Amino acid sequence: MRIFYLAPDYDIPSWGNGLLYHHVRLLREAGFDARLLHERAPFQMSWIDMDLPIEYRRSGWRGKRFELAPDDVLVVPEVQAHSEEVAELDCRKVVFVQGGFLILNAFEQAIDYRELGFEAAMAVMPHIRDIVASHFGLEPAVVSPFVADYFCIPEEKLDEPREKRILLAGKPIYREVGYVDFDVAKKILSRAVARRPEWDLVELAGMSHRETAELMQRSALLINVNILESFNAIVPEAMAAGCPVYCFEAYGGRDFLRNGENAMVWPNNYVYPLLDEVCGLIEDYEGRQEGLNGLRRRGWETAKSFSEQRAAEALTGFFSALERNKEMGKTA
DSSP states (O other), X not given: OEEEEEOOSOOSOOHHHHHHHHHHHHHHHTTOEXXXXXXXXXXXXXXXXXXXXXXXXXXXXTTEEOOOOTTOEEEEEGGGTTOHHHHHOOSEEEEEESOSSSTTTTOSSOOOTTTTTOOEEEESSHHXXXXXXXXXXXXXXXXXXXXXXXXXXOGGGTTSOOEEEEEEEOOHHHHHTTOOHHHHHHHHHHHHHHTSTTOEEEEOOSOOHHHHHHHHTTEEEEEEOOOSBSSOTHHHHHHHTTOOEEEEOTBGGGGTOOBTTTBEEEOTTOHXXXXXXXXXXXXXXXXXXXXXXXXXXXXXXXXXXSOHHHHHHHHHHHHXXXXXXXXXXXXX
């Protein structure tokens, strides 16, 4: 059984796309014949430092096409499940769902993954599993994401002093469609830190994944205003780095965020209550250390639960079952 992960020809850092590469790596380490499938040669994600086999749907000046065999398994991200080319491929198909809100983005009506030719599904979080099982025709296996190891600080460093720096994060796409939370937060916080010159405000943009990790490991606080997310990777990444998180629930957060325990969490778009708390923190940072240390430690423990080993075990279990199903089908 050959396994191919359909990956977009898209080179802007995204942990969701990075997971496609990591899945292939983990499967190969477990003994599976797993590869990536990109659209055009010689594309490869430049920010992922892994030597993995890649096939290309089109290569050469004549656009030579790579053909999959009927027994091959093609893993398709949910945002590419509408592709007519995918529908025409004669192979086994698995949909990999990393978010619930874009499943229907390219469809005119609700869909059933079985009717689109998918025999199985994977989901990154329990709430995604429940969405797909209730509305899209398949019961997915949960294959949890994990936090890159270079984010995680040693436990003994959790209580070390932090630089008075607030990191502000939010996806540009939300601003483009009219959500104003990021702009409100940036303007209010810029004024607040201007009154306290020992503080700094940094927008998390234009950095590599490792540069982001290093900055989180030194900073006092992450504010994240993303909404409608599944894993919302920047939140557990900050937790692993020992950087306390103030964020929105973002729907997917219900699977791992606990307000006042491992993060400070508000309903989506409650930006002013969030900012009230942050401005109070700036004014009384030393007096808030006990609470911040608790957030930091419990957040770190939460992030540690999203381990590479956990993902690898779920992956190998899922594909081992697919392989058994194939063999049972041949002998039936």
